Amino acid sequence: MNEVEFGYRVRQALNEGAERLDYRTVYRLEQARKAALARQKPTQEAAVWVPALQAAAASAVPTNGGASGFWVWLHRMGLVAPLAALMIGFVGIYQWQRAQAIAEIADLDFAVLMDETPLEAYADQGFSVLLRNERQL
DSSP states (O other), X not given: OOHHHHHHHHHHHHHHHHHTSOHHHHHHHHHXXXXXXXXXXXXXXXXXXXXXXXXXXHHHSOSSSOOOHHHHHXXXXXXXXXXHXXXXXXXXXXXXXXXXXXXXXXXXXXXXXXXXXXXXXXHOHHHHHHHHHHHHO
16 A cells, blocks of 8 residues: 555545544634644745845855945846846847948949949849838938
């Protein structure tokens, strides 16, 4: 017999026995249960999640009572620094892609001005769309 089956059988036997108890006994058991719960020690708090940078900054703070300005600043920057790096990265990628598009358009303009563009390019519908979009920039 495994543990789950044993627990099921014990619960079933207790339920059958509880049905045969008189009202006074049930009432006394209920009062005893409430008293036991009142005397029960409070449960321990669950573990608290602390970000790694916050824990590192907190452990590095001097123990002499006064925290230096650098450690307090580092403690507060635990979340702001990664977000700022992410935003700087996005702006850098946008600027790089924009510079690439400008360089491609400049190469096309240079080729048109130097008359190195084949005549078929002027007849292409995509070329005229490109020139219209270029004027809008």
